[in-house]
Amino acid sequence: MIGLTHYLVISALIFSIGLMGVLRRRNLLMLFFATEVMLNAVNIAFAAISHYYNDLTGQMFAFFIIAIAASEVAVGLGILIVLYKKHGSLDLDDLANMKG
Amino acid sequence: MLQPINVSLESLNLITLAPMLIAVAGGLIILILDLINGKLHKSLYVMLTILVLVVDFGATLGLNVNERGFFDVMLIDGVSIVSQLLIIVASIIFTPLALTSKRFHEYSYPEFFALFLFMVAGFQFMVASDNLILIFVGLETASLALYTLIALHNRSNSYEAAVKYFTMGALAAGFFAMGSAVIYGLTGSIELYRVADVLAARMNETGLMIAVFGSAVLLLVAFAFKLSLFPFHTWAPDVYEGASAPLAGYMSVVPKVAAFVVSIRIFGMYIDLGVEWVRIVIIVLAVLTMTLANVMALVQEDVKRMLAYSSISHAGFIIAALALDTTEGTTAIFFYYALFMFTNLGAFTMLWISRHKVRRFDARYDHPYEKFAGMISIRPVGAVIMAIFMLSLAGVPPFSVFWGKIYVMQAAVNSGYVWLAVVMGLNSAIAAYYYLKLVVYMFLKEPVKDVDTVQYNSSKPLMAVVGFATLATVAAIFYVQPLVSYIYYMISASGY
Amino acid sequence: MYETIAFYLFSALTIGLFLITVFSKNVLYAMTSLAAGMVLISGFFFILGADFLGVVQLIVYVGAIMALYSFAMMFFDSTKSIKEKNTNPALIFVLGGLSALSLVLMFAAPIYNESIQALYPMHEGVGNAQDVGIVLFTKYLIPFEVAAVMLLVAMISGIILAGKKMDQSLTKDTCVDDEILIKKDVK
């Protein structure tokens, strides 16, 4: 029988995969993918908990997370575009003008 | 089958929404105005923004303490009122800084002001709720607007800053969401008052602590990022440097106040529940933050970057007050920010006044120390004012931040954390060095170039802002009493 | 029973797909696998009875977000595989492993408690969309509206950031005096 824990563990694993992606990626676009993965992981957890408590709040939260993810993408891509216009690159290693 | 829902208008308590609605409406009005006539001067928008904010301020001030509204999503307690007032006042000070004598990219967008007002509304929502969803949505609204405002400065550095802030913000959002999920799993609710009740009942269950700690850690990471605590502070110096000076000053106050409010609600809850572990972690982070930021600020060559580190250090200073979780500690947070706000915004305004498109002193920095060398002989009044801001930040009495400092330290002492107060004292001493460095440059060195440029951007509105900030910094001793008693009343009324 | 099979299937697939997303060198693969992963996640939602959420997931994520990403990908001209100096793999795996371990340990705790009463229970025999709608437009009306503002902000941001005006700097501070000063510096 699949219990809540199963879902949560999957969620945890996917979250960690996302985290690894964030750590690994140097290309900003790909890095954003990884953050999406993390948010999706959380969505699974919310949906699962919501299901097991028979409570709608979790679904609400997941719903808003999706909305937030969408807005983030919009703004994030906007910033990436201006950055790309200026730098011609999305590589993080080229982006270290300010340091120290 | 579903029952029809009857909701009376009174029970919604719509008044609790008024301040945010005003801000949002203001933003929309600006957008509409721009649609109607695209050639309106920025001064119009500036004044409009200020007007909206003033009305907002009035509406906030008129709220009753401890009311809930809209299915208990809105929470108007003392903390939220005080923090909203702080946010609005800081915003009012920030707005006129658009009226420089020279033109800057971002202010040629009317949308700038609309976004700004949406951001204020976002912060207001964030502080006026204990529902994690609304907090999250408000936070993201404000953050997204803020990222854009930073990028709008339209320089290579500001894009870099926006990207860094955005990316790390996204990661932090992930942590926040995950933390909320754990809380939800633990309690079946995401409304903090209920969370607290359920958790209190479940505290004795075996094996649960790991999840409690875990949820705290995940949320802590998210807010430590916002509050720029070590090791989540790395974005702060770069973002402050890349953002325009007023925005940097603004960022060192407003988002942090908002984040503090949420932190008080969340971590205060944990500590109240007897999870001492959270308190210890926060104090350790606080000490690390103030110390490391201080030592890093020592070696900076740029004033703005130095002020960025100093803001981090100040945040570390205050988060310690949060960990105390006493009424005084919580009061101290707002009290400190209220006093810090004027000085810090004043200092950043001084940088703004001296801002150039071309970097005349250093290939990398806009405001290297050399720029201010010998300012006393060029602009004595400016130098004295800047020195007052620096001394105030260093905690020299009787300037404003000093009173905040002793209040925080007193709060620490009162809770039995004398060692923490000592650490705070020593850190203030370290910090004095880099503030003093600027004073030394201004007063004790010869000018590097014939710099009439230190007041390059100066205009009447900016002077007024600086003048006001100076007055607030110097005359702090006269308004500390009403301020602290008001804040204390508000905080204790809301039960913190 | 079929739930179990679906669960394990989806789990294996999502994990695999997301691993590709994270580790692939090719943007196209990464994106495609991300999209596929998200579709599978909506599968989880359907299993869990969150039909509305599953639909939203499909529409918003797989529809809107992935479309945005693909446009961006084209804009950035990064269909080809890209070179990255990736972070030290050891660090990634240690951190990833540790975080997975601790999160799993955390979730393995007896989080679930029978006694907790649902605040906004799902109703028997009522469609999930209806249930969600009612809660969304009563209790969560305000967040909903704020989310609208957020989307507005995102929209404005996207428009002005990607707009033409950003291509040149409107900052203008070189007046005559300043030019003289700069000349002086050069001397």
Added chain:
Amino acid sequence: MENILSILVFFPAIAGLLGFVVDKESARAYGITVAAIEFLLSVWLWFSFDTANAGMQFVELIPIIPDFGISYYLGVDGISLFIILMATLMTLIGMMSMSITENIKNMIITLLFLEMTMVGVFVSLDAIIFYLFWELSLVPMLYIIGAWGGPLRVYAAVKFFLYTFTGSLIMLVGMLFVAYVYHNLTGVWSFAITDWYALVLPVNYQLWLFAAFFVGFAIKVPMFPFHTWLPYAHGQAPTIGSVILAAVLLKMGTYGFVRFSLPMFPDASVMAIMPIAALSIVMIIYTAMVAYAQKDMKQVIAYSSVSHMGIIMLGIFAMNAEGISGSVFQMLSHGIVSGALFMLVGVIYDRRHTKLMSEFGGLASVMPKYAVIFGIMLMASVGLPLTIGFVGEFLVLLGFYHVSPVLTALAGTSIIIGAIYMLTLFKKSFFGPVTNEANKTLKDLSSKETWSLVPLVLIVVWLGVYPKPVLAPIDNSVKAMLAFMDAKAITQEAKDMIKVSKTTLNRGEVK
């Protein structure tokens, strides 16, 4: 004139603000006039002071932040009265003798602000107000050293600031803790020192608090091993800076011990006698030796200041009226004498732009008046009877003898080694043939210099011969304080150690 203290504090500050308007050419005259008026006001304070009353007088109490318990609370007693007088006098004299011409207006304004903070420190009866003036005094001094100092001035100024600042922040924590304890016991917040006096603290609290205050005060004094900022500060500061620093700012530290540490923590103070005496003796002997090794006249005097401050510290911890009164008197005497010595070094520095003893020799032949005044101040510095320097030193040693004869003998070596470095300085610079050509044409004291030095000479002799007008009020207050400490002490050993004089006036009621 019930509010004469407020006038004393704020008159120079307001004058300083108005000073921005005064023309550069007239700034000096303006400054001297203001300082003179301030001095006359302080003299008036003295004359209206009731010497028979050992308690606080001219008390002003206005609550400013009642929630913190902070009030604007001023008052003087015999202990602080004369330090205030000395501060205003030395400011006046320092300004009169000042030879700086560059940025004179800034200097005058800075000095006037400095004067406010100095007076403020000594009249404050509220710990936070005290702390406020204490910290604020660093800023003008930083500017004076940093803007008009020698080649290493920025280093010296910053070191001075940070060192003192660090110490005082620790002290601030101590103050906050006392307030907390006070609140716990009474339920009221108060930073008033007079309220704090009433606190009877357990011994371990006392020890910790004593340590916290000690750090703040000891750095200011400066006690060994916290003294190293001082030689730099003095070495780099302009003459006026050194004069004020030595004469007044250092006294803040020792005054703090008398005002805070002793009456608030009598038991801890008694326990601290031996460690402090050890440090003081190290300070006396060690810095005197270091002074002997110096090549620079000003450094000699700077180190000698440290050595003399050791004597003052010793006296404070004698725990009897003889020692403490002597200590307070020695503060005055050291202020006047070392101030004068720094001015004298400034005189020669103005002429030759060097302070190295090896550059001089035989100055007595070319500058006899200068040599005479220098000689008198030197003798006062080594504690010759019938000069101001003797009274304090004698009383301190006498008082401390009661605590420990052996340590007194060690501390007494100061009269020997003090003579050694001072006489060596005098011999190297003033005696012998005039070997350096540049010295042969030096002008003797100008009238400006004479007029600023002669009053000091007169005071040195007057208070050496007839110290009673000053010593009696000091003694009254000290006796009352000791009686109070004795009554308050909780450990028997403290009660044994604190010696109450037979003729003690009652401490006047504080309004």
Added chain:
Amino acid sequence: METLVYIALFAPFASSLFAALFGMSPKQTFVGIVASLLLFASFCASAMLAFHVWTTGAGIHVTMMDWISAGDLHIPFGFVVDQVSVTMMTVVTLVSTVVHVYSIGYMDHDKSFNRFFSYLSAFVFSMMILVMSDNFAGLFIGWEGVGVCSWLLIGFWYHKEDVSREENPSISPSWAANEAFIMNRIADLGMLIGLFILYWNVGSLQYDVVFAALPDLSGSVLNAAAIALFIGAMGKSAQFPLHTWLTDAMEGPTPVSALIHAATMVTAGVFLVIRANPLFSMTPEVSYFIAALGTFVAFFAASMALVNRDLKRIIAFSTLSQLGYMFAAAGLGAYWIALFHLAAHAFFKALLFLGAGNVMHAMHDELDIFKMGGLKKAMKWTYIYMGVASLALAGIPPFAGFFSKDAIIETAFNEGTLFLWVILVVTAGMTAFYSFRQVFLTFEGDERYKAFGIHPHEMYKYVLIAMSPLAILAVIAGFAQGTFEHFVTKLLPDYHMSEHTHHLSMMLGLIVLAFAVGGIVLAYRKYYKGLKRDKKLENSFTYKLLANQYYIPNLYEAIITKPYAMLSEMMWKDVDMKIVDATVDGIAKFLYKSGDASRKMQTGNLSNYLNWMAVGSVFLLVIAVISAMFV
């Protein structure tokens, strides 16, 4: 009578101030005259007071005003004129008056003539305070005051350069002045401690109160007080081991040597012991030590005088030796004898010095007696004066020295301290020898000075006349022994020889006399005819040892002065700079360095930032998991 007291005290002060007014102007003879007149006035007042005290037998006690009063300590400016102090006052003012007049002639050509009188009178004033004070603190004022005046006067010719010790054992006037001051300070510390002991045990520093309270004090306290006070006395009276300054002090002008370093100041130590006789009588061990030390110094100084070639230094050694005699007497309890010798010594030693001054004046400041000889022709009166003084010093009857010194030696016998007696007797012989060695080498024999082209001439007439009172007193003072004893023993404990001694007194006297005469005869035989240098003797170890003052100055330099300087240098450069200051700077540098180091964390690379964030969060998570296991 009070007026007289104040006149006696303040006339010198007035004189000093008056001279100081002209301190920086060129020589004005009237300054000297006025000063001398004021001093004479002081002498007259003292004499009248002496007469008053003698006739009434009662002292005068005046309190001028309060000085220090703190805690329970009250010190007034109080003056007491009793038998002891009036004796001192008279002696001091008399010698001072003579010296003042003498100085008018002696300092004739000095450009700092006026300044000299100012210092000299200031000295007399300090000395008067010293002897007249009615309490220990007042005594200490005078004590330090004479020290400063001595410093000023020794260093009077401050413009002279430092030279090596071989060239001039005193190095330079300013060096000698500093040496004197610092050595005195060492002893003063002892004295201060003595004061503290008395105060904390008695509660007052007034002589009468202290002396009245002495019987109540424990033996150890008394001993400690006596030792401490005596240490003070040792410095001022240049007792071993603090004696080196006295001979170096001869760098000062000769009148100064006469007044300060022979007649008055150096006897202050003896005066202190006499003044505090109730204390010292109660501490026999300390007193015995004083006597022994005095005896030792008498012999020790005399031995150095035997071979010295410097006219003034010989006299200085003799002063030292005579001080030893006085301490011997005082230590043995014969206070009045000590005081008597003090007075008598003041007269003839001042005379001797003034005579030496005349010689110096004539010889253009040449002091080496090997370069003199045969001066009697040119300087008859000086010869007579110095001869008389030397006879007195040698203890030949009927000159003053015979009576006083004989009494001391007899006391030593009387007390049964035969060892001391023997040494004192031998020393008496040595005294006679070196005195006359010096007189003969200076005035008799071949005129060696001619080789140096010096044309000696006699001193001014008025100066010689001014010296006559001293000469007369040197001759006759001894006859006043009985009267004097009667006078001062009203205050001081009387001292009588035992029956046994009394019987033997004639014989004892003869023994002493035999030694004295023997010394003179030896000197006569060796030096009367002129200088015959004995190379072998001069190269012998003993001779060199004596000539170099037992190498004690060199020793002091090697074990005290130089190590002190080195240690100071080390304290500064190594300890203060490299340890104390470097620690402080080290902390600052450490903070700065750690800033530099932690700054590297801020690479600017977003990926690193994300790593930091992840590291932080994972670390916290792990900590959370671990700590949750222990809750």
